Amino acid sequence: MPPSPTSPAPTHADPGLAAPLGVRLDGVGRRFGDLDALRGVSLDLAPGRLVAFIGPSGCGKTTLLRIIGGLDHATAGRVTYDGGPRPPSALSFAFQDARLLPWRSVLRNVALPLELAGAPRPQREARARDMLARVDLADFADARPHTLSGGMQMRVALARALVTRPRLLLLDEPFGALDAITRVDLDDELRRLWRADPMTVLLVTHSISEAIYLADRVIVLAPRPGRIIDDIPVDIPHAARAPAVRTTPDFVQRVARAQAALERGVRAAAR
Amino acid sequence: MRRLLATAGPPLLTVAIAVGLWQLGVTLTGVPDYLCPSPFEVAAAFAERPGPLLAATGRTAAATLLGFGIAALLGVAIGTLLASVEALRRGVYPLTNLLQMVPVVAVAPLLTIWFGYGLSAVTASACIVAIFPVIANTVDGLRSVDPHLRELFDIYGAGRAQRWWGLELPAATPSIFTGLRIAAGLAVIGAVVGEFVSGFADHRAPIGIVILTAIREARTDLVFAAILCSAAVGFTLFGLVSGAGHLVLRRWHPSSRSTP
Amino acid sequence: MTPRSLLLAALALALAAGCKSKDRAEGPDAPTTMRLQLNWVPEPEFGGLYAAQKQGLYRAAGLEVELIKGSAGVPSAQLAASGKVEFAVVTGAEVIRMRTRGADLVALYAQFRTSPRGIVVHRDSPYKSLEALWKSDATVVLEPGLPFARWLDKQYGGQNLERVPSTGNLAGFMADKGLAQAVFVFAEPVELERRAVPVRILDVADTGFNPYEAIIVTRRAYLEANRAKVKAFVDATRAGWAAYLADPGPTNAVMAELNPAMSKAAMDTSIRLAERYIKGIDKGPPGSMTTARWAALVDQLVRLGEIEAKQAPPPDSLYVDL
Numbered sequence: 001m002p003p004s005p006t007s008p009a010p011t012h013a014d015p016g017l018a019a020p021l022g023v024r025l026d027g028v029g030r031r032f033g034d035l036d037a038l039r040g041v042s043l044d045l046a047p048g049r050l051v052a053f054i055g056p057s058g059c060g061k062t063t064l065l066r067i068i069g070g071l072d073h074a075t076a077g078r079v080t081y082d083g084g085p086r087p088p089s090a091l092s093f094a095f096q097d098a099r100l101l102p103w104r105s106v107l108r109n110v111a112l113p114l115e116l117a118g119a120p121r122p123q124r125e126a127r128a129r130d131m132l133a134r135v136d137l138a139d140f141a142d143a144r145p146h147t148l149s150g151g152m153q154m155r156v157a158l159a160r161a162l163v164t165r166p167r168l169l170l171l172d173e174p175f176g177a178l179d180a181i182t183r184v185d186l187d188d189e190l191r192r193l194w195r196a197d198p199m200t201v202l203l204v205t206h207s208i209s210e211a212i213y214l215a216d217r218v219i220v221l222a223p224r225p226g227r228i229i230d231d232i233p234v235d236i237p238h239a240a241r242a243p244a245v246r247t248t249p250d251f252v253q254r255v256a257r258a259q260a261a262l263e264r265g266v267r268a269a270a271r
Numbered sequence: 272m273r274r275l276l277a278t279a280g281p282p283l284l285t286v287a288i289a290v291g292l293w294q295l296g297v298t299l300t301g302v303p304d305y306l307c308p309s310p311f312e313v314a315a316a317f318a319e320r321p322g323p324l325l326a327a328t329g330r331t332a333a334a335t336l337l338g339f340g341i342a343a344l345l346g347v348a349i350g351t352l353l354a355s356v357e358a359l360r361r362g363v364y365p366l367t368n369l370l371q372m373v374p375v376v377a378v379a380p381l382l383t384i385w386f387g388y389g390l391s392a393v394t395a396s397a398c399i400v401a402i403f404p405v406i407a408n409t410v411d412g413l414r415s416v417d418p419h420l421r422e423l424f425d426i427y428g429a430g431r432a433q434r435w436w437g438l439e440l441p442a443a444t445p446s447i448f449t450g451l452r453i454a455a456g457l458a459v460i461g462a463v464v465g466e467f468v469s470g471f472a473d474h475r476a477p478i479g480i481v482i483l484t485a486i487r488e489a490r491t492d493l494v495f496a497a498i499l500c501s502a503a504v505g506f507t508l509f510g511l512v513s514g515a516g517h518l519v520l521r522r523w524h525p526s527s528r529s530t531p
Numbered sequence: 532m533t534p535r536s537l538l539l540a541a542l543a544l545a546l547a548a549g550c551k552s553k554d555r556a557e558g559p560d561a562p563t564t565m566r567l568q569l570n571w572v573p574e575p576e577f578g579g580l581y582a583a584q585k586q587g588l589y590r591a592a593g594l595e596v597e598l599i600k601g602s603a604g605v606p607s608a609q610l611a612a613s614g615k616v617e618f619a620v621v622t623g624a625e626v627i628r629m630r631t632r633g634a635d636l637v638a639l640y641a642q643f644r645t646s647p648r649g650i651v652v653h654r655d656s657p658y659k660s661l662e663a664l665w666k667s668d669a670t671v672v673l674e675p676g677l678p679f680a681r682w683l684d685k686q687y688g689g690q691n692l693e694r695v696p697s698t699g700n701l702a703g704f705m706a707d708k709g710l711a712q713a714v715f716v717f718a719e720p721v722e723l724e725r726r727a728v729p730v731r732i733l734d735v736a737d738t739g740f741n742p743y744e745a746i747i748v749t750r751r752a753y754l755e756a757n758r759a760k761v762k763a764f765v766d767a768t769r770a771g772w773a774a775y776l777a778d779p780g781p782t783n784a785v786m787a788e789l790n791p792a793m794s795k796a797a798m799d800t801s802i803r804l805a806e807r808y809i810k811g812i813d814k815g816p817p818g819s820m821t822t823a824r825w826a827a828l829v830d831q832l833v834r835l836g837e838i839e840a841k842q843a844p845p846p847d848s849l850y851v852d853l
């Protein structure tokens with residue numbers, strides 16, 4: 001496979017190639033038959049930021065993420081990436097379910113995206129080992145996924161998503177199925193990984209608290225039709241965000257604003 | 272060793288009880304051996320001329336193994352094709368059901384005409400009987416691959432071959448092994464029935480011919496001994512396939528995980 | 532193959548054996564209904580039996596005889612030995628074999644007193660005798676386990692002969708000019724001629740192996756308990772054969788109904804060929820047997836290793852002349 005700017009960087013310390021990707025949505029809509037899942041969504045998502053999407057179920061937040069990720073297509077409007085089309089192999093995904101291949105070792109699961117991109121075995125396994133160390137799972141490289149706890153499986157999935165050094169990481173309720181304590185741990189882990197590697201992260205969640213805890217910006221969506229109802233900047237410095245931040249007035253105030261926006265959206269849909 | 276005993280113990284005990292009841296039944300009713308021989312008489316029939324019987328078993332085993340091997344490779348290939356090509360799956364897959372309804376006894380004379388006598392025709396008979404469960408289980412296995420995992424491969428731009436080797440084949444492996452285990456037992460039946468019609472009835476006689484001869488000679492004890500020989504072939508093949516399946520699947524599949 | 536199915540099979544066998552021991556025929560009220568198990572489908576080799584039944588000869592003797600169609604591999608000797616049927620059609624070798632295994636079968640009526648067994652080859656085949664054929668490397672289609680093949684082996688070797696099992700159909704023979712096939716000389720060759728396949732028939736009886744064939748047997752216990760009725764059956768059967776040979780047409784029509792694989796016309800031709808094998812070389816009334824012929828067969832089976840000399844039954848105990 002010929003080297004190209006978008007193929008995975010050969011080593012971990014190679015900053016130039018992994019510049020975060022900015023995304024722009026212009027009047028994006030998605031219809032499923034008679035159902036307007038999304039209507040007129042326009043957003044400018046700056047590169048290198050962590051943006052959270054929240055909203056009640058049916059608001060189209062997952063659909064929006066899938067359209068940005070190329071797993072679904074918009075029926076109206078368009079999406080551009082740094083002003084152009086979606087660059088190949090610049091994106092990674094993680095989902096609510098870890099989606100690990102049960103027959104592969106943890107290491108080979110993490111190495112999968114590199115393998116599919118044609119990276120030679122020594123290189124991809126070195127990268128996967130490195131990634132596993134960064135999610136504190138170095139000792140589990142040879143384990144099978146089913147022997148790991150749910151939280152550990154999710155960290156493997158994160159490691160797999162990050163192993164390609166994506167310029168844009170799309171997370172669809174990645175910790176939604178985990179218990180509260182594990183979830184907070186993984187939130188911190190995610191932030192650490194994001195701060196270490198420059199990339200744009202789009203996070204879909206149904207937890208207001210998680211969204212504000214992690215994101216630079218929280219987009220609130222309302223259902224029927226799915227649309228943006230609020231756009232909340234979160235300017236609390238990331239260095240200051242520790243579990244205790246959740247009780248500060250800044251934090252509480254933003255939670256209240258998001259809550260109010262959500263309720264407004266639901267009321268509007270009910271009418 | 273203890274695990275082996277734990278696995279093999281209960282069925283061995285069942286066999287021991289069955290053989291005991293069989294001997295008891297024959298002894299108590301005094302049924303003559305040309306109607307139903309006792310286990311002792313069956314063993315004696317085997318011991319009388321073990322050489323030819325074992326040689327016949329070997330010939331049947333060869334055809335069984337070949338037929339099974341071809342059914343396995345061809346079955347997985349056909350199953351893959353049917354699962355991958357929507358038009359074929361709709362148009363052809365229902366017809367492959369007919370394969371399992373083919374009375375192989377009726378087809379066996381045709382196999383002789385097409386393949387000649389001996390190994391090829393018998394192998395073909397074993398293959399025809401064994402291939403359906405392989406096809407069906409391959410199709411089922413491939414079609415029930417988790418769509419979420421398929422999506423994962425979409426995201427990372429997997430090619431057709433990568434998708435097949437990296438996802439579909441391993442995901443379908445438990446199902447394919449289920450098909451192979453069924454096929455292992457069926458292959459012997461197909462081989463013996465094929466031999467009834469296509470086996471050599473001379474010094475190269477396989478088990479099917481030994482059975483025919485023994486029936487004609489009213490040697491019911493020998494019929495039983497020969498049946499047990501062919502059952503041993505099926506049982507061995509079944510064991511090998513199960514063992515291979517266990518080796519392949521034990522690291523990850525629930526069916527093969529040892530219970531604590 | 533699973534242990535469970537083995538267990539089931541064992542239970543089933545035990546039950547079957549249990550049923551068998553209740554022997555209906557041995558009771559004091561022996562039924563006048565008699566069942567006769569044939570060892571092949573209705574064809575001229577059973578013509579006398581169908582004639583006796585159709586023309587009411589059995590009924591006139593106070594008997595209700597049910598003729599049960601056979602097929603390839605039907606264990607008619609075992610069925611008779613177990614008492615599942617009163618009479619069965621078996622081969623001479625089967626009578627002796629079953630006797631050595633403890634069954635008390637006894638021959639009542641030999642329908643063929645010259646063995647009609649033979650081998651057909653295509654008419655332009657280089658093999659003009661069984662000896663020449665048996666010393667060649669040709670392929671012979673024959674049912675495995677028949678003693679005449681061992682006899683020919685003993686006489687002529689046969690080590691290079693390729694043998695394949697018979698399925699009772701002639702398609703393989705017609706398709707392959709090099710093939711030889713074991714037949715009843717009055718049956719299959721007729722079909723082959725009808726299909727314009729010229730053949731040469733090689734008689735096994737000519738090589739010195741000439742057992743009685745298509746023999747009607749019963750159990751000695753049944754015979755002792757029902758001697759008069761069995762005699763009536765044998766007499767009616769003999770009368771049936773006489774009637775059949777005098778005018779085979781009507782009976783052939785009946786049998787052709789029962790066996791769609793063989794036409795009435797083919798049966799009409801067949802019975803003319805069969806006649807000399809039915810009459811045989813011996814004197815005495817049709818169907819009757821001699822100690823000398825049985826002794827010769829016992830002796831041949833011993834020499835072929837089919838039975839052990841010390842097991843050999845006395846030849847005069849193998850048949851009765853009622």
